Amino acid sequence: MSRHTRTRSGVSRRGFVGFLGAGAASVGIGTVGAAPAAHAAAPGATAATLPAPSSPGYWREVERLFMLDKDILFMNVGTVGSPPREVVETVDRVHREVAAGAISAYSDFPDVRAVAARGYGCDPDELVISHNTSDGMSKILAGLALEEGDEILTTNHEHSGGNVPMAVARDRHGVVIKRVALPVGNRQRAEDYVELFRRAITSRTKALVFSAPTYKTGTMLPIAMLAKLAQDHGLISVVDGAHIPGMMAYDFHELGVDFLAGSAAKWQCGPGGTGILYIRNKVLARYNPNPLPEFWPVVSSGYPAEGGVPPRSDGPTESYDIASDLQTVGNSSLAVMAGVRHVCEVWDRIGRQRIQDHVLGLSAYLKELIVERWGVDSLYSPKDDPRLVCALTSFAPFRDPRDVHDGQKTATLVARLKDEHGIVIRTSDFPVIGSARSHQAVRVSTHLFHQKEDVERVVDAVWELSGDMG
Numbered sequence: 001m002s003r004h005t006r007t008r009s010g011v012s013r014r015g016f017v018g019f020l021g022a023g024a025a026s027v028g029i030g031t032v033g034a035a036p037a038a039h040a041a042a043p044g045a046t047a048a049t050l051p052a053p054s055s056p057g058y059w060r061e062v063e064r065l066f067m068l069d070k071d072i073l074f075m076n077v078g079t080v081g082s083p084p085r086e087v088v089e090t091v092d093r094v095h096r097e098v099a100a101g102a103i104s105a106y107s108d109f110p111d112v113r114a115v116a117a118r119g120y121g122c123d124p125d126e127l128v129i130s131h132n133t134s135d136g137m138s139k140i141l142a143g144l145a146l147e148e149g150d151e152i153l154t155t156n157h158e159h160s161g162g163n164v165p166m167a168v169a170r171d172r173h174g175v176v177i178k179r180v181a182l183p184v185g186n187r188q189r190a191e192d193y194v195e196l197f198r199r200a201i202t203s204r205t206k207a208l209v210f211s212a213p214t215y216k217t218g219t220m221l222p223i224a225m226l227a228k229l230a231q232d233h234g235l236i237s238v239v240d241g242a243h244i245p246g247m248m249a250y251d252f253h254e255l256g257v258d259f260l261a262g263s264a265a266k267w268q269c270g271p272g273g274t275g276i277l278y279i280r281n282k283v284l285a286r287y288n289p290n291p292l293p294e295f296w297p298v299v300s301s302g303y304p305a306e307g308g309v310p311p312r313s314d315g316p317t318e319s320y321d322i323a324s325d326l327q328t329v330g331n332s333s334l335a336v337m338a339g340v341r342h343v344c345e346v347w348d349r350i351g352r353q354r355i356q357d358h359v360l361g362l363s364a365y366l367k368e369l370i371v372e373r374w375g376v377d378s379l380y381s382p383k384d385d386p387r388l389v390c391a392l393t394s395f396a397p398f399r400d401p402r403d404v405h406d407g408q409k410t411a412t413l414v415a416r417l418k419d420e421h422g423i424v425i426r427t428s429d430f431p432v433i434g435s436a437r438s439h440q441a442v443r444v445s446t447h448l449f450h451q452k453e454d455v456e457r458v459v460d461a462v463w464e465l466s467g468d469m470g
């Protein structure tokens, strides 16, 4: 195979000029590489200053970074986040500059990917700013070399963002989808989940595909342990990590997975329509010694039109920048990309570990209060194994156990919570082992713009309403 010439930063010069074409080149070349960096917020330029993290009012000041409607207590970050004011200002400013200058954005955005990759513990050649989790999951599953009879081992608590591209692989290639039934609640340990997957692996299994956390119960499936299981069986690991960016301070290399798709607009609070896509692109023996799986960038205008790419790396240095190929898809949005860069800088400024500690601390407090009022059996989320917890908390809100099947009543409670108490949470429904019918729960997200008082407020309000509704 002839080798394609690439710079160290991964921008394919030949593919790049050929791709732009003569007409676009005069505008586009100036734009590529240079413009996104120029438009992103200069570090600290618009950054609101925060007091010392140890000061008592620290998280109140963090809350002030956000524009959220003060009349509403928004606790549904698992569906969508809210960008900080300074990020909204950056997006707005760049939108205006782009409109005034009719500036194109044919770019692989190396500066934005570099900032994001730093925050997620990986390298820019492994990090793509995608459109959202669903986009990332689709690109992963469509890019794998799956064949008829190959099995994907997944769970019965997946989101359509993962289920749909798996269904396409099934209907298109004859891939077989097998599902592990996930237990719910606080009785499991991380090892139990690994064992469930281990028992379901067959000689036809090609990939483990799982959400961590699951959006239904907020169970953080133990990613590194499941990645190790996959490695031991020579399987590809794919994580639907919709809720990971911005919530968990994970180092993606350390997770040892092959692929992870997440949202940048949920917990990461970036502009709408943004996601984080991680693709293992080098072999770091410490975390995952297995060869890189065959993978094709199915949506790309950066992949070389002639000459192909080098074989994938078998060592600690990438053989080419696969993220660049996936990032380059026609004209992009400088404003949105500047917003992603800026919000990653805000998170890094606050500290990703500090954010994780805060949001998990609030979730732990919420679980304590739920257990006090409703009892531990009302919890669908794990509580005691720290490897399984996250900042999504699901529980059964009614006192009569028969109500766990009443979807209408649960939806009414969520609607009344908004109308009468100004609190936004969501419903969640899922199969439970041993139950013929799905369970209906409510799900609360605790984030960096929340305080302990907000947790107390939502618990009091749900308790009052569920009592009132009988």
Ligand SMILES: Cc1ncc(COP(=O)(O)O)c(C=O)c1O
Pocket: 078, 079, 132, 133, 134, 135, 158, 159, 160, 161, 162, 211, 213, 214, 215, 240, 242, 243, 262, 263, 264, 275
């Ligand atoms: C586990 C999971 N996967 C995928 C998605 C889809 O997310 P996105 O809107 O980023 O595509 C969600 C959305 O809530 C989710 O919870």
